[in-house]
Amino acid sequence: MLQKDTALSDTALENDTSASGEDGTRRDFLYVTTAAFGVVAAGAAVWPLVDQMNPDASALAMASTEVDISAIESGQSVTVKWRGKPVFIRNRTDAEVEAAKAVPMDELKDPQTDVERAVEGRENLLIMVGICTHLGCVPLGDAGDFGGWFCPCHGSHYDTAGRIRRGPAPLNLVIPPYEFMSETSLRIG
Amino acid sequence: MRFKDNTMTTFLTKTVATATLIVGMAFSGAAIAASELHVEEQDWSFAGPFGKFDQAQLQRGFQIYTENCSACHSLNLLSFRNLMQEGGPGFSEAEVRAIAAEVSVLDGPDSDGEMFDRPGRLADRFPSPWANEEQGRASNNGAYPPDFSLLAKARAATRGFPTFVFDIFTQYQESGPDYIYGLLTGYSADVPADVEMLPGLNYNPHYISGVQIAMAPPLSADQHEYSDGSPQTVDQYARDVAAFMMWAAEPHLVERKAMGFRVLIFLLIFAGLLYLTKRKVFASVKH
Amino acid sequence: MSGHSSSYDPQNGVMKWLDARLPLPRLVHDSFVSYPVPRNLNYAYTFGGMLSIMLVVQIITGVVLAMHYVASADAAFNSVEHIMRDVNYGWLLRYVHTNGASMFFIAVYVHIFRGLYYGSYKEPREVLWILGVVIFLLMMATAFMGYVLPWGQMSFWGATVITNLFSAIPLVGESIVTWLWGGFSVDQPTLNRFFSLHYLLPFMIAGVVILHVWALHVTGQTNPTGVEVKQKSDTLPFTPYATIKDAFALVVFFVVYAWFVFYLPNFMGHPDNYIPANPLVTPAHIVPEWYFLPFYAILRAVPDKLGGVLLMFGSIAVLFVLPWLDTSKVRSASYRPTYRAFFWVFVVVAIVLGWLGSKPAEGGYVIASRIFTAYYFAHFLILLPLLGIFEKTKPLPGSITESVLGDGGSKGGSAMPSGAAASPETKG
Numbered sequence: 001m002l003q004k005d006t007a008l009s010d011t012a013l014e015n016d017t018s019a020s021g022e023d024g025t026r027r028d029f030l031y032v033t034t035a036a037f038g039v040v041a042a043g044a045a046v047w048p049l050v051d052q053m054n055p056d057a058s059a060l061a062m063a064s065t066e067v068d069i070s071a072i073e074s075g076q077s078v079t080v081k082w083r084g085k086p087v088f089i090r091n092r093t094d095a096e097v098e099a100a101k102a103v104p105m106d107e108l109k110d111p112q113t114d115v116e117r118a119v120e121g122r123e124n125l126l127i128m129v130g131i132c133t134h135l136g137c138v139p140l141g142d143a144g145d146f147g148g149w150f151c152p153c154h155g156s157h158y159d160t161a162g163r164i165r166r167g168p169a170p171l172n173l174v175i176p177p178y179e180f181m182s183e184t185s186l187r188i189g
Numbered sequence: 190m191r192f193k194d195n196t197m198t199t200f201l202t203k204t205v206a207t208a209t210l211i212v213g214m215a216f217s218g219a220a221i222a223a224s225e226l227h228v229e230e231q232d233w234s235f236a237g238p239f240g241k242f243d244q245a246q247l248q249r250g251f252q253i254y255t256e257n258c259s260a261c262h263s264l265n266l267l268s269f270r271n272l273m274q275e276g277g278p279g280f281s282e283a284e285v286r287a288i289a290a291e292v293s294v295l296d297g298p299d300s301d302g303e304m305f306d307r308p309g310r311l312a313d314r315f316p317s318p319w320a321n322e323e324q325g326r327a328s329n330n331g332a333y334p335p336d337f338s339l340l341a342k343a344r345a346a347t348r349g350f351p352t353f354v355f356d357i358f359t360q361y362q363e364s365g366p367d368y369i370y371g372l373l374t375g376y377s378a379d380v381p382a383d384v385e386m387l388p389g390l391n392y393n394p395h396y397i398s399g400v401q402i403a404m405a406p407p408l409s410a411d412q413h414e415y416s417d418g419s420p421q422t423v424d425q426y427a428r429d430v431a432a433f434m435m436w437a438a439e440p441h442l443v444e445r446k447a448m449g450f451r452v453l454i455f456l457l458i459f460a461g462l463l464y465l466t467k468r469k470v471f472a473s474v475k476h
Numbered sequence: 477m478s479g480h481s482s483s484y485d486p487q488n489g490v491m492k493w494l495d496a497r498l499p500l501p502r503l504v505h506d507s508f509v510s511y512p513v514p515r516n517l518n519y520a521y522t523f524g525g526m527l528s529i530m531l532v533v534q535i536i537t538g539v540v541l542a543m544h545y546v547a548s549a550d551a552a553f554n555s556v557e558h559i560m561r562d563v564n565y566g567w568l569l570r571y572v573h574t575n576g577a578s579m580f581f582i583a584v585y586v587h588i589f590r591g592l593y594y595g596s597y598k599e600p601r602e603v604l605w606i607l608g609v610v611i612f613l614l615m616m617a618t619a620f621m622g623y624v625l626p627w628g629q630m631s632f633w634g635a636t637v638i639t640n641l642f643s644a645i646p647l648v649g650e651s652i653v654t655w656l657w658g659g660f661s662v663d664q665p666t667l668n669r670f671f672s673l674h675y676l677l678p679f680m681i682a683g684v685v686i687l688h689v690w691a692l693h694v695t696g697q698t699n700p701t702g703v704e705v706k707q708k709s710d711t712l713p714f715t716p717y718a719t720i721k722d723a724f725a726l727v728v729f730f731v732v733y734a735w736f737v738f739y740l741p742n743f744m745g746h747p748d749n750y751i752p753a754n755p756l757v758t759p760a761h762i763v764p765e766w767y768f769l770p771f772y773a774i775l776r777a778v779p780d781k782l783g784g785v786l787l788m789f790g791s792i793a794v795l796f797v798l799p800w801l802d803t804s805k806v807r808s809a810s811y812r813p814t815y816r817a818f819f820w821v822f823v824v825v826a827i828v829l830g831w832l833g834s835k836p837a838e839g840g841y842v843i844a845s846r847i848f849t850a851y852y853f854a855h856f857l858i859l860l861p862l863l864g865i866f867e868k869t870k871p872l873p874g875s876i877t878e879s880v881l882g883d884g885g886s887k888g889g890s891a892m893p894s895g896a897a898a899s900p901e902t903k904g
Contacts, residue, residue: 027469034462038723041459048565049540056544057562061270061312071300238739266557339557342742343750360739365747398760438750441560441567448568449738456731463724470716475880476515 064189066181069125077141079130082188086130086138087176088149089186092160097123099147100161107165110172114161117175127188128162129176134169149173226397228346228371231428233363235435238450241443242436245417247278250433253426256413258337261329261404263317266338267437270311276443277436285311292316330389332403341365341431341438344397365438366431371395373427376406483510507693512711513718514699516880520594521697522725523587525718528685529726530580535678537573538622545625547671549664552627553752571741577619578744579733581767584612593819595807596698602799604691607684609795614681616768621674623765627667628749633762635662635670641775644785661755701879702807703872710876761836769833770826774852776837777845787849794856801856803864811870815863822855 065082067089072078077090092100100114118126132139137153144150145166146159156167163172178188234243251272254264269289272280280288289309294316297304309316319325325333345364348356355361375395380386390401408423415421419429436442484502486492495502544563546555559566588608591597597605624635639656643649658665696705705711712718736743744766748759764772774791778784794801809816829848835841873879 030462030466030469034459034466037455037459037462041455044455048568049536051564052540052566052569053543054564056558056564056566057270057274058268058312058558059562061268068300266554266561271561339750343747345747357735357740357743362740362742445567445571445738445741449734452734452738453731456727456734460724460727460731463720463727467720467724470720474515474712474717476517476712476717 062189064187067186067188068184069186070184072125074124080188082129082176087188088126088128088130088141088162088173090126090128090141092124092126094124096147096160100159100163103159103161103163109164110170112161112163112172117161117163117172119180122180125186126160126162127175127178127186128173131174132156132169133164133171133173134167139173226346226368226395228364228367228395230361230363231367231370231431233366233432233435235432235442236363237360238446240446242276242278242432244277244279245419246429246432247436248280249415249417249419249425250429250431250436251278252415253408253413253430254337254433257407258430259315259318261318261325261334263319263334263336264315264338264437265317265336266314268312268314269309271440273311274440277440278433282311289313330403334404337434337437339438341369341435343438344368363435366435368395368397369431369434370427372397372402373408373430374424482506507689507714508719509713509715511693511714512705512708513697513714514705514710514876515712515717516699516701516876517697517718517721518700519721519725520586520590521699522722523583523590524692525722526583526726526729527580527587528689530576530583531678531681531685534573534576534580535682537569537576538675538678540569541573542671542675545671547625547668549627549667549753552625552667556626568737571737574745575733575736575741577622578736578765578767579729580615581619583729584615585767588612589823592822593809593816594698594700595702595802595804595809597799598802598804598807599799601691601695601698604688604695605799606796607688607691609792611681611684611688612795613792614677614684618674618677618681619765619767621670621677624667624670625674626749627753629751629753629757629759630746630749630762632662632753632755633758634764635666637762638764639666641785641788644782646782663755698807699876700808700810701873701876702811703874703876703879706875707877763834766830766834769831770829771833773829773833773845774849776833777842777849791849791852794853798856798860802860804860804867804869805864806869806872811872812863812867813870814867818855818859818863822852825851825855 062083065080065087067078067080069089069091072089072091074091075093075096077088079086079088081087097114097118103114105111105113114123117128118124130138132151132153134151134154134156137151139149139151139156139158141149144157146157148160148162148165149158150156151158151167151169154168156169157165158169158173159165161172164170176188178186181187234241234246254262269285269292272278272288273282273285289311292309292313292315293306294309294313295304296307299305319328322333342365346368348361348364372393372395375393377392377394380392384392384400386392387401390403391405392400393402394400396402408426410423411421413421413426415425419425439445482502482505484495484499484505486495486501491501494500541559544555544559544566546552556570559570561567563569591605591608620634620638624631639653639662642656643653645652654660656666657663658669699705746763746765763769771788771791775784775788778787804812804815806812809819825848829845829852832841832845832848837845
């Protein structure tokens with residue numbers, strides 16, 4: 001029934017690959033462009049899938065926290081929640097502030113003066129994110145070898161200015177953005 | 190070969206026609222379910238492939254909502270911060286802060302365990318006029334004023350065959366605002382003789398569930414003062430608040446349509462390239 | 477997964493090493509590169525590939541949406557709106573997923589009707605066909621449970637109506653429904669288990685798809701002539717030929733998909749589902765999603781509760797035995813003029829059933845539903861067995877190659893006019 005050689009698929013492929021010159025260049029250009037479009041399409045499709053895991057609009061718009069600080073006596077600490085994290089507010093005693101100011105810079109792993117960590121004029125108030133900079137545990141107050149904070153997870157010691165003094169943590173406790181709204185009120189964030 | 194192509198073309202033509210019909214069925218079903226209501230199509234700035242919300246209109250609509258509708262209708266899914274997001278009414282952050290601060294929000298408990306009131310902030314939701322649905326019903330003769338957050342998408346008019354097929358190509362998606370506009374401007378004092386009005390209800394032939402609606406005509410001319418010189422008519426008020434409700438129901442509409450245009454252009458070029466590639470690949474093969 | 481002898485030849489040491497231990501590249505090469513496909517496949521055959529892509533799209537967007545969705549009767553509706561309003565690209569992901577379900581069904585219906593037209597279910601592809609029907613059933617279950625998750629009015633009442641179908645079972649029906657609900661109405665436990673199953677079932681579909689493709693690669697594809705592959709010249713290698721054709725068809729399909737996602741995202745949904753579920757108020761008229769409408773019409777065609785349920789499940793069950801109901805020796809409708817006419821009648825009947833499913837169950841609609849339901853079953857149970865015996869079929873071409881080249885023998889060709897010469901396909 002078949003009167004002629006119909007093995008077209010093989011010959012077709014050979015013809016295709018043996019094509020050369022201008023025609024071949026044009027064809028290659030077409031193939032490359034098409035493939036590039038495919039790559040762009042895949043990339044564009046992946047981005048929404050990745051970005052959806054970033055904080056959403058409601059998390060970004062999370063309200064700042066306002067705290068009444070009038071009730072914090074000298075030597076006392078309170079912990080408030082800001083963006084789901086604990087924030088330590090410590091009304092330091094004068095002795096603690098003096099001790100912090102007396103530390104020479106070369107003893108510090110992450111050198112920062114006490115003045116850089118508290119607001120001038122209200123330097124008794126120390127406001128820090130209560131998260132150990134090592135692996136995220138919450139350090140204990142009034143503990144450790146430097147009279148400040150001590151992280152029980154892996155033994156990081158912080159001084160009375162919340163600076164890292166000994167242990168695996170690389171950085172001082174983080175100071176969040178904050179401002180004093182009035183004598184008695186503080187807004188974090 | 191001739192033979193095969195013929196059947197294939199037939200198959201494809203008929204398949205496409207079939208698919209279109211089946212898709213259409215969806216809407217016919219949906220629309221009929223909503224009601225046998227017909228509404229007049231209005232011109233909206235946000236219709237069509239390049240549709241955008243008119244910021245001034247949304248601001249006016251928001252004004253109508255706050256001055257008028259918000260006395261009975263909640264807007265539970267929206268926060269004040271939404272008012273300044275892209276594609277919306279375009280208020281500045283300072284303006285929105287001021288709007289929010291006028292509202293008192295129940296917060297707490299404080300360190301003494303007491304709840305307290307404070308001025309609203311950007312992240313707060315719009316306050317509901319009712320503590321709960323029961324209170325809303327009790328204050329309105331048993332009819333709960335529906336929440337506005339999604340109303341523009343939760344109402345639709347009957348389109349019917351073959352209109353709903355054309356809708357696929359004309360991108361008609363404004364049934365909700367058309368309905369809201371129709372309802373707000375549709376009140377009539379001329380009650381037909383065959384309609385026996387129940388006490389406390391108002392005649393409105395544009396209402397989705399019957400012609401008697403519990404809501405009294407909410408708008409009247411010159412009731413609200415527009416600062417931008419727009420006409421202070423019931424028609425304009427209704428149009429503005431319907432647009433605002435469409436934005437509230439679909440806040441990403443502008444972004445969606447803009448992205449859609451880019452995606453479609455890209456896909457069409459990509460399809461063209463693939464078609465040419467396919468032709469090259471099959472150039473020397475009979476199939 | 478390939479029925480032909482392997483032509484895979486690993487080029488370097490690493491690939492040789494891997495080939496001797498886990499010949500996965502060989503499997504892929506044999507199944508999707510060198511795999512021979514009939515050279516005369518038309519665009520109706522590109523929907524299978526599309527469907528696997530759609531499954532992947534649905535699984536990926538679904539997994540991502542599940543990162544934000546909350547399966548709680550109190551929070552589900554608002555969590556969906558949270559996705560729509562606040563989550564980065566959340567509106568896009570949700571619209572791609574909801575419209576994806578509809579596009580999935582559009583593709584699967586074309587795929588099924590293609591199988592019916594070209595007799596793809598006939599020997600030796602019965603198992604392939606049955607696996608396909610299993611996938612179809614799993615898809616319906618998945619889509620139904622997914623539609624419940626946003627916990628809108630149509631979600632809630634759709635779930636109530638469909639789970640109540642099982643109460644038609646004699647004696648144990650009520651207990652089964654209570655068991656399905658985990659309570660005495662559709663409520664929190666129902667929503668939670670539907671979410672769990674909606675997450676599970678797509679992976680079961682993926683499993684059956686693998687079997688489906690395996691079975692396909694054992695028997696090889698059918699083709700528009702229905703004549704089996706006989707020689708090498710009847711086929712082309714899968715890559716690049718089928719790959720590029722499938723890719724082109726897929727992107728065209730995506731154009732339509734994108735049109736709906738970006739411009740008409742709620743066209744195929746129901747406005748009532750933007751109203752939170754209210755167990756005390758039933759919507760005026762409950763309709764399922766469009767892809768269930770024909771079956772819904774069959775359900776309502778019968779005045780008896782159990783009868784309606786049995787008939788509805790029967791309308792799908794009949795597909796399982798289809799390979800044995802069709803007695804014709806000729807596979808493709810191209811050579812079965814009478815069957816071809818009845819095929820298109822059947823397509824129209826299915827569409828009209830869908831339309832009836834969207835109408836209220838009253839008056840003339842019910843009568844029409846009964847007539848068309850009767851025809852639906854008659855098509856499979858009476859027409860197909862009889863046609864095979866009485867139909868006068870056209871002569872088949874000797875081979876695919878012969879039909880493609882056209883001049884292989886005048887007796888094998890057809891008397892059809894070459895009206896399709898202008899179609900882009902022939903220029904290929």
